Amino acid sequence: xxxxxxxxxxxxxxxxxxxxxxxxxxxxxxxxxxxxxxxxxxxxxxxxxxxxxxxxxxxxxxxxxxxxxxxxxxxxxxxxxxxxxxxxxxxxxxxxxxxxxxxxxxxxxxxxxxxxxxxxxxxxxxxxxxxxxxxxxxxxxxxxxxxxxxxxxxxxxxxxxxxxxxxxxxxxxxxxxxxxxxxxxxxxxxxxxxxxxxxxxxxxxxxxxxxxxxxxxxxxxxxxxxxxxxxxxxxxxxxxxxxxxxxxxxxxxxxxxxxxxxxxxxxxxxxxxxxxxxxxxxxxxxxxxxxxxxxxxxxxxxxxxxxxxxxxxxxxxxxxxxxxxxxxxxxxxxxxxxxxxxxxxxxxxxxxxxxxxxxxxxxxxxxxxxxxxxxxxxxxxxxxxxxxxxxxxxxxxxxxxxxxxxxxxxxxxxxxxxxxxxxxxxxxxxxxxxxxxxxxxxxxxxxxxxxxxxxxxxxxxxxxxxxxxxxxxxxxxxxxxxxxxxxxxxxxxxxxxxxxxxxxxxxxxxxxxxxxxxxxxxxxxxxxxxxxxxxxxxxxxxxxxxxxxxxxxxxxxxxxxxxx
Ligand code: PEP
Ligand code: MG
Numbered sequence: 001x002x003x004x005x006x007x008x009x010x011x012x013x014x015x016x017x018x019x020x021x022x023x024x025x026x027x028x029x030x031x032x033x034x035x036x037x038x039x040x041x042x043x044x045x046x047x048x049x050x051x052x053x054x055x056x057x058x059x060x061x062x063x064x065x066x067x068x069x070x071x072x073x074x075x076x077x078x079x080x081x082x083x084x085x086x087x088x089x090x091x092x093x094x095x096x097x098x099x100x101x102x103x104x105x106x107x108x109x110x111x112x113x114x115x116x117x118x119x120x121x122x123x124x125x126x127x128x129x130x131x132x133x134x135x136x137x138x139x140x141x142x143x144x145x146x147x148x149x150x151x152x153x154x155x156x157x158x159x160x161x162x163x164x165x166x167x168x169x170x171x172x173x174x175x176x177x178x179x180x181x182x183x184x185x186x187x188x189x190x191x192x193x194x195x196x197x198x199x200x201x202x203x204x205x206x207x208x209x210x211x212x213x214x215x216x217x218x219x220x221x222x223x224x225x226x227x228x229x230x231x232x233x234x235x236x237x238x239x240x241x242x243x244x245x246x247x248x249x250x251x252x253x254x255x256x257x258x259x260x261x262x263x264x265x266x267x268x269x270x271x272x273x274x275x276x277x278x279x280x281x282x283x284x285x286x287x288x289x290x291x292x293x294x295x296x297x298x299x300x301x302x303x304x305x306x307x308x309x310x311x312x313x314x315x316x317x318x319x320x321x322x323x324x325x326x327x328x329x330x331x332x333x334x335x336x337x338x339x340x341x342x343x344x345x346x347x348x349x350x351x352x353x354x355x356x357x358x359x360x361x362x363x364x365x366x367x368x369x370x371x372x373x374x375x376x377x378x379x380x381x382x383x384x385x386x387x388x389x390x391x392x393x394x395x396x397x398x399x400x401x402x403x404x405x406x407x408x409x410x411x412x413x414x415x416x417x418x419x420x421x422x423x424x425x426x427x428x429x430x431x432x433x434x435x436x437x438x439x440x441x442x443x444x445x446x447x448x449x450x451x452x453x454x455x456x457x458x459x460x461x462x463x464x465x466x467x468x469x470x471x472x473x474x475x476x477x478x479x480x481x482x483x484x485x486x487x488x489x490x491x492x493x494x495x496x497x498x499x500x501x502x503x504x505x506x507x508x509x510x511x512x513x514x515x516x517x518x519x520x521x522x523x524x525x526x527x528x529x530x531x532x533x534x535x536x537x538x539x540x541x542x543x544x545x546x547x548x549x550x551x552x553x554x555x556x557x558x559x560x561x562x563x564x
Contacts, residue, residue: 003226005208007177007199007219008468010188014240015175015197015217016233017152019209022144024158027135030096042097046087049097049137053130054078060167070126070166077130083108098138105131125185129161149173154215158206160187170194175217177205177224182465192525199224201465250528254285258534260542266513268531269327269521271499278320280524285531288324290447290521291386291499292317294370295333302341304366310373318381325382327424327447327499327521328374330399331366332356332388351461356389361398371406378418385423386447391431396442399423428452428500433481436488446489447521450500454478473502474558476550479511483550486516497521507562509533514546 034042057071057078077083083104090100105127112124136142146164149155149172159180160168165187174196176187181200191198197217199205202224209215209226216225216236225232258266269290270281278289297305297313305313317326334355338344347353360367374385387399400423410417425432425439428449432439440446450473455462457478460471473479482498489496497519502508504522506529512520513534520530552558 002228002232003208005202005205005224005226006222007202007205007224008181008183008465009219009222010176010181010183010185010200011191011194011196011198012220013175013195013197013217014220014236014243015154016236016240017154017174017215018150019211019213019215020149020153020155021206021209021211022146022155022157022160022164024132024144027098027132027139027141029098029102029135031099032096033094034091034096036094039091039094042091042100043088045138046091046097046101046134049134050078050084052137053133057163070163073126074130074163077126083130098135101131101134101138125159125161129163132161133163154217156205156209156215159185165190175215175219176200177202177209177215177217179203179206192523195525246532250532253532253535254528256285256531256535257287258531260513260534260537260539262538262540264539266517266534267497267519268527268534269497269519270527271504271521271523272317275316275320277524278317281527282320282324284524284527286524286527288321288382289317289326290497290503290519292326292328294329294331295337298331298333298339299337301339304339304342304369307369307373307376310370311376314373314377314383315380318377318383321381323382325384327384327386327497329386329388329426330357330374331360331370334359351455357387357395357399358389361395364402367402368406371403372410375403375406375410375417375421376415378421379416383418383421384444385421387423387425388449389429389452390425390427390439391429393435393438393442396425396439400442426452426499427485427496428456430457430481433457433485436485437492440488440492440494443494445494446485446496447519448482448485448496448498448500448502450478450482450498450502453481453500454502457481472555473500473505473508474562475555476553476558479515479550479558482512482517483515483546486518490516495519504530506530506533510537510542511546511549511562513537513539514542514544515550516543 054075057075060071086104087100090103091097108127109124112127146168149169151172153173154175154177155168155173156177159178176191176198178187178200179202181187185200188198188200197219199217199219199222213227216228258268267287269288270286271291272278272281272289273293273296297310314328332355333339334344334353335351374383377383385403387396390396403423407417422444424443424445424447426449427433427436427446451462454471454473458470458475460467462471486496495518498512498517499521503520504526506526509530510533522530549558549561552561
């Protein structure tokens with residue numbers, strides 16, 4: 001009998017393979033107190049485990065950047081004096097090395113999980129991972145081998161820790177199924193990087209499969225089929241062959257311009273947070289950057305980056321782009337994005353709180369430093385400035401005044417910059433949609449941030465699993481808002497792009513094209529498919545398709561039409 005199980009889509013692909021169920025041994029710790037003369041022995045045990053784990057990490061053969069990052073992150077956590085000091089203090093209080101370690105890790109994990117930030121919460125798994133590895137070493141337990149798997153393996157586990165994901169034999173894994181985890185979990189990120197199928201948050205998948213069983217993952221639809229019948233298996237084999245052929249065509253065409261069959265030229269750009277994203281985006285056929293999320297420069301730092309530090313970074317980005325352009329979004333911090341060196345006041349509703357432009361207007365020195373850095377870098381390539389979370393004309397006027405003041409101070413010092421630098425805004429609040437007719441006069445372009453726009457229009461937290469079924473950009477309210485914004489920009493001789501996640505949803509490409517979107521900015525992995533879809537569609541056909549969809553009143557009807 002076959003069984004269908006649902007999960008959260010973490011990486012879209014079809015996979016057919018055999019289950020390898022990862023069983024993790026539960027390790028119990030010694031709770032009895034140790035005597036004073038055993039203390040040194042336990043300190044030595046802990047230190048030995050620490051050194052062994054560090055050696056393992058340093059000797060791991062690395063084959064991609066993500067793996068390298070995991071290893072470096074773990075090495076730096078292991079070097080954190082807090083970890084060692086806390087464990088040794090607890091051993092000195094007559095706790096066994098394993099209990100001292102477990103208590104320390106539990107404290108760290110609880111602290112990380114209490115943070116109001118999805119990214120930091122996911123990083124708690126790094127600490128769990130380190131704890132598990134060290135505990136295995138202290139207890140002398142052999143780790144399950146993941147570095148030599150059978151071809152076409154579907155790895156099923158409660159969750160995979162970053163270390164586990166880093167040692168997996170990736171050449172043979174075709175899919176992941178996890179009981180736990182969200183879209184930003186390590187397994188999800190690895191699966192996206194490798195382009196393999198992954199479903200997370202499946203709750204009890206480990207209890208429903210056995211080693212060696214045949215499983216199909218259709219993560220486009222968010223399901224896996226355990227023990228499929230012959231007919232289903234054959235259908236999916238055909239589907240997979242089609243996808244593989246399509247992938248080859250997409251790769252071959254990724255550097256071609258995206259021009260519809262009736263001649264409309266569309267810009268397909270990439271979203272970046274750092275130089276690596278830029279390299280991946282360009283390699284996938286991105287024609288520039290439609291969103292540079294600068295907050296990562298601030299988040300992975302121990303101070304607000306100075307004007308010079310930012311200038312060097314932005315200059316490096318434009319130089320790598322040659323004659324392609326980049327839209328640099330000014331700092332969008334606050335909400336769920338915190339800074340390690342700055343304590344934000346506790347807010348009841350951080351997503352509706354002191355974030356993005358609101359923060360920048362109050363932290364004027366921080367904003368000035370960023371604006372100056374962007375302006376200076378604009379002397380070296382084509383840069384546009386983009387303001388996040390706009391709700392009013394006053395905010396744009398205020399931001400433009402600040403930009404003009406900074407231009408003047410650079411001019412006074414004879415520092416070069418692009419005098420005609422364009423300024424656009426993100427459309428990601430309902431207010432900006434409602435008054436788009438007013439805002440459009442003050443800007444050169446709009447870029448729709450569907451991640452926030454969806455959450456604010458639908459009053460539905462973008463990171464809350466409980467209501468993830470409601471958080472849906474295909475909701476007619478969101479689609480009509482998008483259409484209105486595009487129309488307003490065109491009526492006023494301006495253009496509209498999209499840099500939210502919806503631009504990277506390749507099922508939505510034809511719809512967005514038909515709605516008149518001028519620019520798509522998406523993660524690297526979606527770019528070849530977006531370009532291919534645009535190049536094989538006519539504007540006439542896309543417009544008609546969009547008109548039909550925009551008439552529908554139910555999200556479910558829209559999704560059915562999209563899947564046809
Ligand atoms: C968005 O809200 O759609 C967006 C692109 O910004 P971020 O995801 O960084 O909030
Ligand atoms: Mg946003």
